[in-house]
Amino acid sequence: MGIRALIVDDSAAMRSVVKKILLLSGADVSQCMEASDGIEALEILSREWVDVILTDIHMPGMDGMELLERLKEDDMLGKIPVVLITTESRKEIVARAASLGAKAHVKKPFQPETIRKVLETIMGKEFARGNVTSIEGSDF
Amino acid sequence: METLRALREAISEVLETMCFLCPVPVKAAPPERPPYHQWHVTELDFSGDFTGRMRLHFPEEVVGEMASSFLGRPREELRDEEVRDVLLEVTNIVGGGLLERLDPKATTRMSLPREAQEALSWEPSAGVALDLEGLMILGEIRWMRTGQ
Numbered sequence: 001m002g003i004r005a006l007i008v009d010d011s012a013a014m015r016s017v018v019k020k021i022l023l024l025s026g027a028d029v030s031q032c033m034e035a036s037d038g039i040e041a042l043e044i045l046s047r048e049w050v051d052v053i054l055t056d057i058h059m060p061g062m063d064g065m066e067l068l069e070r071l072k073e074d075d076m077l078g079k080i081p082v083v084l085i086t087t088e089s090r091k092e093i094v095a096r097a098a099s100l101g102a103k104a105h106v107k108k109p110f111q112p113e114t115i116r117k118v119l120e121t122i123m124g125k126e127f128a129r130g131n132v133t134s135i136e137g138s139d140f
Numbered sequence: 141m142e143t144l145r146a147l148r149e150a151i152s153e154v155l156e157t158m159c160f161l162c163p164v165p166v167k168a169a170p171p172e173r174p175p176y177h178q179w180h181v182t183e184l185d186f187s188g189d190f191t192g193r194m195r196l197h198f199p200e201e202v203v204g205e206m207a208s209s210f211l212g213r214p215r216e217e218l219r220d221e222e223v224r225d226v227l228l229e230v231t232n233i234v235g236g237g238l239l240e241r242l243d244p245k246a247t248t249r250m251s252l253p254r255e256a257q258e259a260l261s262w263e264p265s266a267g268v269a270l271d272l273e274g275l276m277i278l279g280e281i282r283w284m285r286t287g288q
Contacts, residue, residue: 058232
């Protein structure tokens with residue numbers, strides 16, 4: 001069974017770019033779900049399990065920080081690794097996101113390779129080989 | 141970093157990284173917008189240590205190529221809504237790059253990008269121009285530093 005990813009960004013263009021990067025990464029990505037804000041993301045997560053979440057911070061509705069807070073409150077959802085893909089670079093914001101459980105921060109604009117490498121670091125070499133069986137215990 | 145240099149670099153970085161385009165900085169921005177057929181104008185606001193607005197002008201002849209490169213799909217497949225979304229996201233990333241260059245420690249917040257209401261009064265305090273194969277992309281800014 002391949003990797004199931006959830007991409008959260010209010011820009012459909014950015015969701016499309018990230019999705020394409022994942023699908024062309026060489027990893028066994030079986031499904032890329034999309035949400036335009038935190039509320040939509042939580043709706044999807046209420047019925048679907050995902051292996052990784054890639055989210056923007058600044059979004060209308062529920063932003064990425066509140067999404068992180070809501071994920072952290074949930075025993076199960078809090079285990080899903082989260083990667084921030086954002087224009088935000090203020091250290092205190094990035095540090096707060098990390099304290100809420102974000103595993104990595106990718107600054108826009110980015111090279112496709114950056115996202116692939118971050119996911120490989122978080123999810124292990126299995127990401128590149130397309131053989132992810134478990135994400136628990138990643139030590140990024 | 142000087143404001144205009146920061147704006148120029150932020151625009152170039154996004155076009156090069158996300159759209160695979162290589163604009164060439166123009167030494168002096170034109171006093172008036174060149175008379176292309178149509179312009180797409182986007183903007184966003186800053187508030188905090190820096191308060192003001194950034195506005196970007198993209199000629200119609202460029203936006204299709206930008207969106208096509210950004211999304212990795214042929215221009216003829218793209219809907220107007222998708223092209224518009226790319227311009228807004230490019231604006232968002234340019235705004236973030238501008239802030240990061242000017243004052244990464246500032247507490248400045250950035251609004252979501254939007255299409256500009258050109259009818260409203262707008263008097264930029266500074267502007268830059270980048271040449272993309274004979275077509276100009278313009279960046280304008282008006283702001284003041286209110287924080288330390």
